[in-house]
Amino acid sequence: MGITSEVRNEAESLVSGTILVIDDSPELLLSIGATLETTYDVHVATSGEAGLKLAKELHPSLILLDIIMPGLNGFETCRRLRQNEDTRDIPVIFLTSKDNQDDEVRSFEVGGVDFITKPFSPVVLRARVDTHVRLKKQADTLNYLAIRDSLTGLFNRREFDDRFERECRACLRAHKPLSVMMIDIDYFKHYNDSYGHQKGDNCLQAVADTISKQLQRGRDLVARYGGEEFACLLPEADSDSARVVAEKIRAAVVALAIPHQMSQVSDTVTISIGIASTHNCEGRRQELLQQADASLYRAKNTGRNRVAYLLEQ
Numbered sequence: 246m247g248i249t250s251e252v253r254n255e256a257e258s259l260v261s262g263t264i265l266v267i268d269d270s271p272e273l274l275l276s277i278g279a280t281l282e283t284t285y286d287v288h289v290a291t292s293g294e295a296g297l298k299l300a301k302e303l304h305p306s307l308i309l310l311d312i313i314m315p316g317l318n319g320f321e322t323c324r325r326l327r328q329n330e331d332t333r334d335i336p337v338i339f340l341t342s343k344d345n346q347d348d349e350v351r352s353f354e355v356g357g358v359d360f361i362t363k364p365f366s367p368v369v370l371r372a373r374v375d376t377h378v379r380l381k382k383q384a385d386t387l388n389y390l391a392i393r394d395s396l397t398g399l400f401n402r403r404e405f406d407d408r409f410e411r412e413c414r415a416c417l418r419a420h421k422p423l424s425v426m427m428i429d430i431d432y433f434k435h436y437n438d439s440y441g442h443q444k445g446d447n448c449l450q451a452v453a454d455t456i457s458k459q460l461q462r463g464r465d466l467v468a469r470y471g472g473e474e475f476a477c478l479l480p481e482a483d484s485d486s487a488r489v490v491a492e493k494i495r496a497a498v499v500a501l502a503i504p505h506q507m508s509q510v511s512d513t514v515t516i517s518i519g520i521a522s523t524h525n526c527e528g529r530r531q532e533l534l535q536q537a538d539a540s541l542y543r544a545k546n547t548g549r550n551r552v553a554y555l556l557e558q
């Protein structure tokens with residue numbers, strides 16, 4: 246099953262997920278828990294401060310947020326949730342008092358998606374929570390698909406370019422190096438010709454998976470950059486470290502031992518890798534990619550199944 250159908254099934258499955266309720270009233274927490282616990286994993290916080298902390302840890306599908314609480318009130322809590330990158334996309338439903346239209350208007354102004362009036366009807370609470378959790382899952386699915394390649398599940402080229410730009414800025418600020426690698430499967434046209442396109446797709450998935458597994462630092466990333474070409478970004482890695490990683494990736498693909506009877510370098514699938522590194526990527530992203538490509542070209546021309554690099558400049 247491909248990535249697209251997997252995520253679609255997930256999004257269409259019965260509503261479920263984690264709900265965070267932020268309210269200082271024990272009775273209300275109990276009755277909300279009793280209403281939602283059969284379907285959802287319900288967590289509670291009794292203050293805005295505790296709620297902000299839990300929201301970052303749990304990343305819930307939805308937050309139910311009381312307005313009047315000691316310390317941070319609901320509006321301020323929501324404002325802070327929206328300011329934080331980790332929590333800004335979590336939908337918030339406010340719990341408002343009956344007949345307070347100002348609160349209802351304000352709920353939307355600070356970024357709430359809905360409000361429920363206290364005392365609430367369990368049926369209405371359930372219906373609204375289900376609706377917003379379902380919408381959130383659909384939005385997550387679309388966001389996920391927008392940045393992924395559907396065959397391999399890796400980031401797509403556009404996402405690679407976006408992250409490359411951000412990582413360049415971060416490395417510049419921290420005065421750290423950065424390396425990029427272009428990876429290409431050797432004689433892949435012959436592979437398709439002799440084993441068929443489906444086997445070719447399986448091979449691409451296996452190589453993609455193997456590359457991902459060799460990237461161990463949290464900020465390292467790999468994308469499918471073209472048909473049988475992958476690009477890796479290694480923030481804070483100089484040429485020496487990038488070469489170590491590249492060699493590990495090359496060896497791991499050899500270790501897959503996928504038969505390739507039409508390859509002219511081996512009887513199994515191999516890859517070639519080109520590296521470019523820099524200590525100053527200011528305005529040089531395109532140039533770095535071209536250099537990595539030029540290195541890849543050299544790896545191909547000097548025998549394939551090898552790593553070639555340009556020293557950082």
Ligand SMILES: Nc1nc2c(ncn2[C@@H]2O[C@H](COP(=O)(O)OP(=O)(O)OP(=O)(O)O)[C@@H](O)[C@H]2O)c(=O)[nH]1
Pocket residue numbers: 396429430431432433434435437441442443444445446449471472473545549
């Ligand atoms: N199965 C499959 N093949 C693909 C996909 N995308 C690109 N390809 C194939 O990848 C092959 C790339 O071939 P070339 O660029 O000629 O290079 P190569 O045969 O790998 O030779 P070298 O790179 O010089 O070692 C082409 O035959 C494309 O059809 C894909 O999604 N699935």
